[in-house]
Amino acid sequence: MSENQDLMxxxxxxxxxxxxxxKMIAQYIMDNYDKAAFMTAAKLGEKVGVSESTVVRFANVLDFEGYPQLQSELQEMIRTRLTTVQRIEMSADYxxxxxxxxxxxxxxxxxLRITMDSIDYKVFEASVKSITEAKHIYIVALRSSTTLADFLGFYLNLIRDNVYITSRSISDTFEMLFRVDKDDLVIGIGFPRYSSKTIEALHYAKSQGAKVLAITDSILSPLAANSDFTLTAKSNMESFVDSLVAPLSLLNxxxxxxxxxxxxxxxxxxxxxxxxxEQYNVYSNKEKNSK
Known part of the structure; x- marks a missing residue:
């Protein structure tokens, strides 16, 4: 049974x-889980017409330590289910x-705080080691995550050889990955809503014996299913825009x-x-140009 079905x-x-x-709270959550997930206990109580303490007791009846734990599971449940239209509707409070x-x-x-508190430092160290030891590095990311791939690829290319960004089209991705082997590292970057093509690319890389590093929002992410190492960064945002601040900081x-x-x-x-x-004036030098 999936997590969504478990909670419901x-x-x-x-x-x-x-x-x-x-019961009024339960019915509202089942009918409007996408909205309830981002309401405080007080706001949910006000919406349903009950007290904040009733909302807290409701969470306790479901064996949660408190309402924040129930809210967290609701948010986890909807990570990949919200459409862009639903996310726009959620932005109404701005x-x-x-x-x-x-x-x-x-x-x-x-x-950023949640990411820092939840990072597994041993996995982080293993990820760094895998980057330094890999013969070739392939960075796979699509849609909004291409921004992260470009950033990571730009700097890794300055540090070492054989770094390839395969984020422009899925056909290019498989053409670039078809020689991947056990000496290589494939870095997959993806956040809700996850690109199915990124998941497929990581599955292929794993099947060829390559090491796989997933950079995503949760160990429950489908990218993690085919990874040797999974680094997580929170990207929660009550809007249609994905928050890339914590993921970018992790890449940094x-x-x-x-x-x-x-x-x-x-x-x-x-x-x-x-x-x-210096020779080709890549960067502006005001002092030099003023002479």
Whole structure:
């Protein structure tokens, strides 16, 4: 039984023993789980017409320690189910530009905090090691995650050889992956709603014996099913836009850690690059241009 069915089944099985107010909460959640998942206990109670304490007791009846745990499971349940239209409807609470700014920044701060608190440092270290040891590195990402692939690929290409970004089209992805083998690393990046093509590419890479690193939002992500290492970063956002702040920060940490491991090689590469950048005026130099 899937997690979605587990939670809904739990509510259904408990329905008969709930109080009148708790039944109203249960019915609202079953009918409007996408909206309830982002309501506070007070707001849910107000919407249903019961007290906040009734909402808390409802969570306890379902064997949750409190309402935040129930809310977290609801949010986990809907990660891959919300359509863009539903996500736009959820943005209705952004009532002003100032409120929008504060809510988005707070959500990103929360995503960063949760990511930092939940990171598995042993997996992070193993991921860094796999990047430094791989013969070839292929980065697979589609849709909004292509931004992350470009960022990671840009810096890894400055640190080491044989880094390929396969995010432009799925046909290009398989054409670039068809020689992948046990000495290579494939990095798959994907967040809800997950690209089915990214999942298929990781499955193929795994079948060829390559190591697979998944960078996604949860160990329950379908990208994790074919990975040797899974690094998670939260991307929750009550809007139609995906939050890439925590994922980008995680990639930043990976790049820095790899750079430290390859310190001598990085220093040599950047020394040569600085000469090229200077010679061909890659970067603006106001002081030089003013002379």
């Amino acid at each position: 089944k739990k509510i259904q099985l408990s329905f008969q023993r709930l109080s009148k107010g708790q 009532s002003s530009e100032e409120n929008t700014l504060k809510k988005v920044l707070k959500a990103d701060i929360d995503n 940490a990976l790049i820095v850690a790899v750079g430290i491991k390859e310190k001598n090689k990085v220093a040599s590469s950047f020394a040569k690059l600085e000469e090229i950048w």
